[in-house]
Amino acid sequence: MSDREDWDCPLCLEEMDLSDRGFKPCECGYQICRFCWHHIKEELNDKCPACRRLYSEQTVQFTPITPEEMARIRNAKRAKAREKKEAESANRRQLQNMRVVQKNLVYVIGLSPRLANEETLRQHEYFGQFGKITKVVINKRLNQPTTGASSSGSSAQNVNYGIYITYARKDDAARAITAVDGSLSDGKPLKATFGTTKYCTYYLRHIPCQNPNCMYLHEPGQEADSYTKEDLASG
Known part of the structure; x- marks a missing residue:
């Protein structure tokens, strides 16, 4: 699996789930989520948005994620969320x-x-x-009161x-x-x-x-x- 950080689908801009990350519907390697792939096949021109080849069931690649890789991805996401929260807290402390x-x-x-x-x-x-x-x-x-000033008044x-x-x-x-x-x-x-x-x-x-x-x-x-x-x- 790639170590890339950006796992958003380039078409719908939604984050790809773990199973979509091993899904490559075209031999050119251009990755989209399976929802968008299905939408292109069923309702559009059935062509890869990148290379314009017709999609073919024979060229679809799907590499299941191993449990170890899944655990690594989840740990990385948790670490990233924790770092973001700590950075936010530090910024807010400065606002005091x-x-x-x-x-x-x-x-x-x-x-x-x-x-x-x-x-x-x-x-x-x-x-x-x-x-x-x-x-x-x-x-x-x-x-x-100033020095020597009367307290009366x-x-x-x-x-x-x-x-x-x-x-x-x-x-x-x-x-x-x-x-x-x-x-x-x-x-x-x-x-x-x-x-x-x-x-x-x-x-x-x-x-x-x-x-x-x-x-x-x-x-x-x-x-x-x-x-x-x-x-x-x-x-």
Whole structure:
């Protein structure tokens, strides 16, 4: 038997089963599966697609596969499938450190605390004017006090808000960024950019995600929009 790796029938493009691999219907040696051979004989011109000779029962060669050869082929297929799965797993592990830009997601920082609630942000006077909003997420974290700074004062002044606004359309997100970035909110400049997301941990482990509202990626993102965390930190 040949050590060739490509055992697809050149006509139907289906993988030949083990018995077809020893089947040669023409003396020129051109191999096709027995289904296609039968189709040519019964419904077409009864000629070899390669050399155009008429098929003849006398020239058909069939070499049965030995049990040893069958075991070798099956082991090779299992090894190939295992290598493919290991390569996929390695690639997905590399994605743990990747962040992918979402062109329909707007990330805003610097927003006034009085505006940092979902109902307000969805209003037409604010982010609703740019298009249909499908999701709003508000993250707040305390600012680190500077050396020698007083701990007194309003706690709201020590909170930094990160706003994630997901639009139904990418164009709406782009318009929002153009309008908002560099504008002022209660005298403070706003920073607006496309938001990024990471890959779902279930996806990275080849496990179906059970969270229908999961915000993370479950399929490969665009390579041009993918960055490592270090890339993003360095700007």
